[in-house]
Amino acid sequence: MTPGARQIVFNNVSKFYGEVLGVNKVNFSLEPGITSLVGPNGSGKTTLMNLLTGLIKPSHGEIYVLGLTVQQPVEFFRQVGYCTQFDSFPPGTNGYDFIYWPLRLHGFGHDQATKLTNEALERAGMAQVANRKVAGYSKGMRQRIRLAQAIAHHPTVLVLDEPLNGLDPMARAESIALFEAIAKQGMHVIISSHILEEVDRISDCVVLMSSGYVVAEGQIKEVRREVRDHPMQILVRCSNAAKLASAAFELDHVVEAKILSDGKSVLVRTRDAEQFSLLLNKIVSSGLVEVDAVAPADDDVNSIYQYLIGSDGGPA
Amino acid sequence: MSIQESVVRVQSTLKEQPWRLFASQVSILVRTEVRRNLFTRRRIWVYLLALIPVLFLGAHNIFSRYHFDSSQIEDDTEVLAGLIQFYYLRLGIFFACMGIFTWLFRGEMVARTLHYQFLVPVRKEVLVVGKFLAGVVISVALFETAVLACFYLIYERFGAAGRSYIFDGPGLSQLGSYLLVTALACLGYGAVFLTLSLLFKNPVIPGAMLMGWEAVAPIFPSWAQHLSVTFYLKHLCPVKLPIEGPLAIFTVVAEPVAPFIAVFGLICLTVAILVLSCFLIHRLEVTYTAE
Numbered sequence: 334m335t336p337g338a339r340q341i342v343f344n345n346v347s348k349f350y351g352e353v354l355g356v357n358k359v360n361f362s363l364e365p366g367i368t369s370l371v372g373p374n375g376s377g378k379t380t381l382m383n384l385l386t387g388l389i390k391p392s393h394g395e396i397y398v399l400g401l402t403v404q405q406p407v408e409f410f411r412q413v414g415y416c417t418q419f420d421s422f423p424p425g426t427n428g429y430d431f432i433y434w435p436l437r438l439h440g441f442g443h444d445q446a447t448k449l450t451n452e453a454l455e456r457a458g459m460a461q462v463a464n465r466k467v468a469g470y471s472k473g474m475r476q477r478i479r480l481a482q483a484i485a486h487h488p489t490v491l492v493l494d495e496p497l498n499g500l501d502p503m504a505r506a507e508s509i510a511l512f513e514a515i516a517k518q519g520m521h522v523i524i525s526s527h528i529l530e531e532v533d534r535i536s537d538c539v540v541l542m543s544s545g546y547v548v549a550e551g552q553i554k555e556v557r558r559e560v561r562d563h564p565m566q567i568l569v570r571c572s573n574a575a576k577l578a579s580a581a582f583e584l585d586h587v588v589e590a591k592i593l594s595d596g597k598s599v600l601v602r603t604r605d606a607e608q609f610s611l612l613l614n615k616i617v618s619s620g621l622v623e624v625d626a627v628a629p630a631d632d633d634v635n636s637i638y639q640y641l642i643g644s645d646g647g648p649a
Numbered sequence: 650m651s652i653q654e655s656v657v658r659v660q661s662t663l664k665e666q667p668w669r670l671f672a673s674q675v676s677i678l679v680r681t682e683v684r685r686n687l688f689t690r691r692r693i694w695v696y697l698l699a700l701i702p703v704l705f706l707g708a709h710n711i712f713s714r715y716h717f718d719s720s721q722i723e724d725d726t727e728v729l730a731g732l733i734q735f736y737y738l739r740l741g742i743f744f745a746c747m748g749i750f751t752w753l754f755r756g757e758m759v760a761r762t763l764h765y766q767f768l769v770p771v772r773k774e775v776l777v778v779g780k781f782l783a784g785v786v787i788s789v790a791l792f793e794t795a796v797l798a799c800f801y802l803i804y805e806r807f808g809a810a811g812r813s814y815i816f817d818g819p820g821l822s823q824l825g826s827y828l829l830v831t832a833l834a835c836l837g838y839g840a841v842f843l844t845l846s847l848l849f850k851n852p853v854i855p856g857a858m859l860m861g862w863e864a865v866a867p868i869f870p871s872w873a874q875h876l877s878v879t880f881y882l883k884h885l886c887p888v889k890l891p892i893e894g895p896l897a898i899f900t901v902v903a904e905p906v907a908p909f910i911a912v913f914g915l916i917c918l919t920v921a922i923l924v925l926s927c928f929l930i931h932r933l934e935v936t937y938t939a940e
Contacts, residue, residue: 388764410769413768421761437673437677438678
């Protein structure tokens with residue numbers, strides 16, 4: 334795999350901690366946008382992020398971030414911001430200094446570093462408490478101050494390990510909006526999370542991990558399409574659920590058609606979604622049934638996760 | 650590739666480096682490290698190591714206010730020499746540097762904060778130099794102050810005779826030598842302990858072995874003695890102690906070396922050990938769970 338100037342490339346990357354497998358033979362390339370790393374605890378998400386940012390070295394393989402490697406730290410870390418899940422801080426530091434001094438190490442002068450610090454504090458909603466010691470922050474505040482540090486230098490690649498942990502619903506929504514805004518600017522945002530619903534809503538791309546292996550990678554819909562072993566679930570709301578269900582049963586690829594308790598919805602499990610769509614079109618045009626809504630019921634990360642890994646993706 | 654081509658390549662590589670950025674990063678690292686490590690409760694035992702002789706001398710001056718005869722100056726000069734050669738150089742600075750310099754990286758691993766310094770656009774070599782200099786600033790500030798205080802307390806009690814010894818006699822030059830030896834000891838031991846902390850998870854055992862080596866190095870051949878920090882320091886101590894028996898091994902200079910060669914030799918040894926640290930730091934990974 335050749336490294337592209339806008340891509341993040343993992344080229345046959347493996348990491349072993351002695352005899353313990355961290356990740357094995359990881360191959361993928363990521364385009365700008367929001368990418369979610371999803372997997373149970375111990376699946377290798379954090380290892381993958383630590384490899385990406387050079388905190389650990391791969392046992393085999395190479396990693397390129399926008400054509401750079403960690404061997405060029407000055408250029409590399411100007412492009413990369415990493416919000417780890419290590420909940421520890423330099424002793425005695427306050428929120429402001431926690432962001433200001435790393436910016437000075439980036440080479441920013443006092444004025445520029447001050448401006449960027451204040452901007453990052455504002456974006457993370459921490460401006461009011463910036464002069465308080467970090468040791469006195471709540472868990473959510475510590476999470477947000479780490480996020481502020483990661484985004485302060487305007488990185489092109491933002492890596493976030495479980496960034497929504499410990500945040501209240503309001504802060505969570507604000508953080509998600511912030512990630513989306515950053516991604517819209519053409520940047521990479523790589524998020525690991527087990528809160529699948531939120532990841533599902535904001536992700537452009539998903540990397541599913543299990544026991545150190547990447548089990549699926551790509552856009553959620555593409556990944557779902559690749560999971561051919563599992564019938565796709567389609568929810569149809571219509572005027573006559575019984576008629577629709579009996580029509581659906583006549584098709585070979587439909588394995589189940591269940592009328593839901595409201596009497597107006599049918600949950601169809603089919604091996605060929607396109608053929609089922611054709612049937613629906615026929616039914617609608619014949620006027621037998623009026624269709625109100627059609628939606629895939631399992632076209633989300635959670636369902637794909639269940640199919641591929643066999644658990645619900647919650648913390649193990 | 651010919652030697653000339655290699656030299657040209659190295660020269661152009663060196664020219665391309667952002668030296669101004671490196672210098673500013675080193676200065677920021679020193680500032681932040683000193684602020685974090687100099688005035689902290691965790692360092693109380695280091696202050697005590699530096700100040701114990703000062704406290705004893707101060708107490709002695711206060712509680713034994715008998716007349717100090719100027720003929721005692723020579724004896725007290727030897728007491729000061731013994732204090733510096735036996736206590737500070739072999740114990741105080743040794744253990745303080747062990748605490749300060751091994752904590753620079755290993756302590757960050759234990760506190761789970763090292764990743765913050767690995768995620769900024771700073772070359773690892775710059776990080777090593779910045780942290781080392783911060784350690785040097787801390788240890789030199791503590792021990793030079795302590796040595797200065799000891800010197801003052803030793804000669805202050807002699808009044809005019811003491812002042813005369815300092816300003817008209819050899820006192821001031823001896824003080825200069827002690828301050829130089831103290832600074833060099835901090836440099837040498839600091840570099841060694843920084844490297845040990847990158848080589849071993851628990852640098853206490855190799856530290857004890859180093860202490861043993863520093864003690865027995867004088868009985869080894871000349872070339873091996875050059876690998877000992879105290880070998881260079883002994884040559885710079887201005888007062889020779891009249892010690893006989895087994896303890897003489899700590900003070901006897903078997904093969905005299907000119908002071909500037911001793912200073913240069915110790916600086917070369919320090920630089921060589923730091924270069925080794927710069928290689929070792931690249932092996933260091935942030936795996937807190939393994940700590």
